[in-house]
Amino acid sequence: MPVTxxxxxxxxxxxxxxxxxxxxxxxxxxxxxxxxxxxxxxHSPEFACLPLKITIGNFIEALEAGADTLIMAGxxxxxxFGYYAQVQRAIxxxxxxxxxxxxxxxxxxxxxLFVDTLKxxxxxxxxxxxxxxxxxxxxxxxxxxxxxxxxxxxxAYERKKGATTKAYRAALNVLDxxxxxxxxxxxxxEEALGLVYGVEKDVDRPVLKMGIVGxxxxxxxxxxxxxVEEYLGHSGVSIERSVYVSDWISPGNNNxxxxxxxxxxxRAAAPYLNHFVGGEGQATVGHTVIYAGHGFDGVMQLFPxxxxxxxxxxxxxxxxxxxxxxPILSLVIDEQTGKAGLITRLEAFLDLLWSRRMQREKRxxxx
Amino acid sequence: MSITVGIPQALLYYKYYPxxxxxxxxxxxxxxxxxxxxxxxxxxGVEAADNEICLPVKVFYGHVxxxxxxxxxxxxxxVVSVEEDAYTCPKFLGLPDMIRAVGDMPxxxxxxxxxxxxxxxxxxxxxxxxxRFTKHPAKVWRAWRHGVDEQRRYVAKLESGWTPVEVLxxxxxxxxxxxxxxGVVGHPYNIHDEYVSMNLVKRLRKMGxxxxxxxxxxxxxxxxxxxxxxxxxxxxxxxEIVGSAFYWMRSGTVDGMIYMLSFACGPDSLIQVLLEQEAxxxxxPALMPLVIDEHSGEAGLVxxxxxxxxMLAWRLN
Ligand code: SF4
Ligand code: SF4
Numbered sequence: 001m002p003v004t005x006x007x008x009x010x011x012x013x014x015x016x017x018x019x020x021x022x023x024x025x026x027x028x029x030x031x032x033x034x035x036x037x038x039x040x041x042x043h044s045p046e047f048a049c050l051p052l053k054i055t056i057g058n059f060i061e062a063l064e065a066g067a068d069t070l071i072m073a074g075x076x077x078x079x080x081f082g083y084y085a086q087v088q089r090a091i092x093x094x095x096x097x098x099x100x101x102x103x104x105x106x107x108x109x110x111x112x113l114f115v116d117t118l119k120x121x122x123x124x125x126x127x128x129x130x131x132x133x134x135x136x137x138x139x140x141x142x143x144x145x146x147x148x149x150x151x152x153x154x155x156a157y158e159r160k161k162g163a164t165t166k167a168y169r170a171a172l173n174v175l176d177x178x179x180x181x182x183x184x185x186x187x188x189x190e191e192a193l194g195l196v197y198g199v200e201k202d203v204d205r206p207v208l209k210m211g212i213v214g215x216x217x218x219x220x221x222x223x224x225x226x227x228v229e230e231y232l233g234h235s236g237v238s239i240e241r242s243v244y245v246s247d248w249i250s251p252g253n254n255n256x257x258x259x260x261x262x263x264x265x266x267r268a269a270a271p272y273l274n275h276f277v278g279g280e281g282q283a284t285v286g287h288t289v290i291y292a293g294h295g296f297d298g299v300m301q302l303f304p305x306x307x308x309x310x311x312x313x314x315x316x317x318x319x320x321x322x323x324x325x326x327p328i329l330s331l332v333i334d335e336q337t338g339k340a341g342l343i344t345r346l347e348a349f350l351d352l353l354w355s356r357r358m359q360r361e362k363r364x365x366x367x
Numbered sequence: 368m369s370i371t372v373g374i375p376q377a378l379l380y381y382k383y384y385p386x387x388x389x390x391x392x393x394x395x396x397x398x399x400x401x402x403x404x405x406x407x408x409x410x411x412g413v414e415a416a417d418n419e420i421c422l423p424v425k426v427f428y429g430h431v432x433x434x435x436x437x438x439x440x441x442x443x444x445x446v447v448s449v450e451e452d453a454y455t456c457p458k459f460l461g462l463p464d465m466i467r468a469v470g471d472m473p474x475x476x477x478x479x480x481x482x483x484x485x486x487x488x489x490x491x492x493x494x495x496x497x498x499r500f501t502k503h504p505a506k507v508w509r510a511w512r513h514g515v516d517e518q519r520r521y522v523a524k525l526e527s528g529w530t531p532v533e534v535l536x537x538x539x540x541x542x543x544x545x546x547x548x549x550g551v552v553g554h555p556y557n558i559h560d561e562y563v564s565m566n567l568v569k570r571l572r573k574m575g576x577x578x579x580x581x582x583x584x585x586x587x588x589x590x591x592x593x594x595x596x597x598x599x600x601x602x603x604x605x606x607e608i609v610g611s612a613f614y615w616m617r618s619g620t621v622d623g624m625i626y627m628l629s630f631a632c633g634p635d636s637l638i639q640v641l642l643e644q645e646a647x648x649x650x651x652p653a654l655m656p657l658v659i660d661e662h663s664g665e666a667g668l669v670x671x672x673x674x675x676x677x678m679l680a681w682r683l684n
Contacts, residue, residue: 048636077601078454080633086598087637090644103598272468275445275479277461278454305419308633312461315417319468332419 001100002027003121004067006055009220010144010172011245014137017180021133022122024069029062032223036061041335043091050224050304050334051217052084056091063097071121074105079278079309136180141246143189147171150196152241155233156208157201164199165230171195205236208353211291213242213284214302215310218333220245225302226339228346235350240296242287243280260290268293272316281309285316292324297353299326300346305334327352369397370500372476373438375430376401378423379446379459381531381555382582385517387442393510394500399438401430404562408433413661415469422629422660423556424458424465426563431466441466441473447481453603454483456634525582530568531559545575547679550615550652552608552642553627554635555582557659564627565665567657567672571625574676579621581611588614596641605634612642616651623653623679625672630660653679 003019003026005012012028019026030036032054040057059070070092075082085103092099102121107114118130125133147168155164171192178188210232218225219241229239265286266276273285280303288299301317303310314330321328329349331342372391374380380400388398401408404426412429431441443463448454458465463477478496482489490511497507524534533540549571551558558564558580571578581589589610593600600606608626615621626642628635639656646654655675657668 045636045640047631049633052637074598078457078460080637082601083598083637086596087640089597090640094644273461273464275447275460275464278457281457281461306631306633306636308457309461311417311419312458312465315420315465316461316468319470322470 001025001069002067003069003071004029004059004062005071006058007032007221007223008217009222009245010148011141011220011249013144013172013176014141016176017140018133018137019121021136021180022125022130024121027062027065027067029058029067030065032058032221036223037335043095045087047306048087049080049307051215051221052080052087053335054221054224055084056088059088059092060095060097063092063099068099070099070101072101072103074103074109076106076108077278079307081279133180136182136185138246138250139182140175140178140180140185141249143185143192144172144175145244145246146189147175147192147196148244149241150193152229152233152239154196154199154201154238155230156236156238157203157205158233159200159202161234164196164233167195167199206357208237208297208350208357209240209295210237210353211240211242211287211296211299212302213280213287213291213299213313215280215284215304215307216243216248218302218304219243220248224304224333226342228300228302228342231343231346235346237350240291242283260287264290272320273313277309277312279307279309281313284310284313285320288317288320288326288328289324292320292326296326297357298349299328300349301328301330303330303332305332327356369395370440371399371438372396372440372442373399373401373431373434373473374442375427375434376403377427377430377560378462378556379444379455381559383446383518384531384535385521386514387444389514389517390510391442391514393513394497394507396440396500398442399434401433404429404560406562409562409661419631421458421631421633422563423554423560424462425661426556426560427462428466428469431469431472435471435473438473441475443475443477445477445479445481447479448483449480449603450482451485452483452599453601453606455603458633526585528579528583530580531555531582532561541572543577544572545577547575547623547676547683548577548579548621549676549679550611550621550624551578551580551627552612552615552624552654553581554604554608554629554632555580557627557629563659565663565668567625567627567668570669570672571676574673576676576679579615581607584611584614592617600638602634605638608635609638609642612654613645616645616648619650619652621652622683623655623675625675626654626656628656628658630658653682 003024005015007029036057037054039060040053044053044056072085074085089101104117105113122130151164151168158164174192175188178184232239265283268289269282269286273282276282284301291299317328374387391398408429409426411432412425415432416425416428443466445463446455446459463475466472467475479492480489493511494507501507521534529540568578589607592613593606593610595613612624615624
């Protein structure tokens with residue numbers, strides 16, 4: 001009974017360990033390609049959000065490859081994500097696939113259900129063993145995120161174009177291969193960070209500082225965001241991002257990776273969006289306010305077409321931009337979005353940020 | 368002169384206007400509503416709102432703009448949840464903030480209604496909202512009771528087959544004729560906004576059909592039907608859509624169903640799949656989805672609706 005789950009950035013590195021520790025065989029869905037998207041589009045409702053479409057594509061391709069147990073996260077709303085699994089099951093059933101679906105609902109829907117589901121994923125394991133494995137997985141997840149954070153921040157300074165990406169791949173590999181044990185993970189983390197820090201930098205180079213906010217799937221899955229972060233890094237932009245995989249999986253955990261606590265985010269968002277609206281809506285606004293306060297050159301928001309929480313945030317961000325005098329670029333992605341169009345818009349945005357930077361420096365020099 | 372407070376004739380107006388009007392009136396405020404949706408309102412809304420937003424929220428922006436010069440205050444409550452284990456739609460959670468972000472608005476009153484936190488908490492929030500208008504808790508209580516009574520009468524009328532527009536304008540529905548019954552499924556702010564729905568209900572009646580809509584079924588029926596889904600829905604208004612459609616499919620009390628949904632509606636994009644699958648079952652009444660946005664043309668809608676009604680008539684004979 002090979003298990004599978006949809007792609008989400010680097011998440012698979014930890015899930016592979018976790019499922020292996022649960023004593024289950026697994027099959028990864030084939031890499032996201034145009035075919036994945038096509039399959040997803042063909043079988044999903046038209047104005048469902050993009051993550052649903054692509055994850056349907058992942059499930060179909062994994063089922064074709066021989067998986068028969070699908071693992072999916074659940075949720076209690078109000079964003080659609082919490083109901084994805086139900087719709088995916090209905091669609092895949094209708095297509096005639098034979099499979100079992102295990103939906104991991106959050107403890108907020110009842111501890112018993114949560115524990116029972118964990119035991120279905122890891123049959124024969126004690127709760128203690130499961131808890132230990134989950135803890136280790138978070139350890140590894142946070143290590144991966146810590147590495148990614150450095151990559152986003154320092155890619156803009158690399159002397160040799162592409163060196164950071166190369167080091168990043170090597171670093172992920174080290175973490176991927178590390179044994180699923182506390183010490184091994186800690187050692188791998190040191191080694192991985194070392195690889196990234198080891199990239200030769202030009203620290204005097206002028207770079208722009210940009211915050212990236214938005215919907216988690218679009219931020220975390222390079223296939224759907226066309227790896228804009230790499231593009232930005234190569235264009236001389238140092239990045240701070242609002243969402244990381246481990247933060248997203250353990251909400252309320254005070255955003256260890258992003259470095260900003262939920263409380264702080266809410267407080268920053270309150271004058272503009274004084275209530276959670278599901279998904280990342282409030283976090284998008286809160287992070288933008290915080291980044292603006294830290295003097296960033298600009299903020300970019302990325303989210304899928306029809307996404308409710310981030311559409312709300314998009315309606316509100318212009319007000320934040322006015323109040324803080326910071327340029328904000330909202331990019332709405334759907335299945336028709338092409339990389340070329342996206343880059344064109346980004347180029348124009350970067351030009352704007354550079355010219356503002358020059359003006360500011362001129363002003364500072366003239367007084 | 369009394370203080371005027373504006374209630375846009377859009378979105379949850381169709382659900383809770385009697386409650387809001389009764390309550391605010393009881394607090395001594397003069398309630399002003401915007402006129403029924405028209406082209407000017409729609410155009411203004413489409414221009415002011417973000418392009419990606421669903422049609423009914425764009426319409427709401429238009430109503431707010433038509434009110435803003437005429438009132439001292441705007442009433443845009445944050446209706447987070449109307450029952451313990453479900454939300455409304457995320458858009459309603461952010462609505463007051465979205466309107467404030469338009470800029471240059473009268474003060475927005477945004478009391479929170481969140482029944483997930485229990486009704487004790489709701490009454491506390493009601494009192495703290497009303498504080499600025501009266502110092503007497505008894506007056507708040509009377510105003511609220513008054514609103515609740517009005518709301519009860521309203522719901523009873525809906526359940527007896529009146530549409531929201533009929534109840535609110537006091538015009539009784541025309542005598543039901545015809546031997547074909549059509550269930551119209553969808554959000555009341557789409558179906559009953561005659562400009563947005565292009566008079567769907569009246570049109571169907573003119574074609575000789577009896578019309579029932581989702582809001583005419585009692586909540587408990589709808590709730591029980593919707594809970595046949597393997598996982599309970601966490602959006603109240605989607606439960607009403609699914610529940611009414613399931614009820615009509617199972618009871619066979621309608622000959623066909625029209626499911627009106629707005630393009631880019633988050634919750635409906637998922638619900639649609641479940642409804643369409645259920646409608647594929649043997650013997651279920653036909654279901655026709657009708658997706659609307661600001662570009663929908665009347666001609667296209669009329670053609671589709673006529674074809675659907677013809678098909679049902681042909682089946683009946
Ligand atoms: S956050 Fe937005 S895109 Fe993501 S699942 Fe929710 S509605 Fe869809
Ligand atoms: S339920 Fe759908 S149509 Fe209604 S406000 Fe929400 S997204 Fe818009």
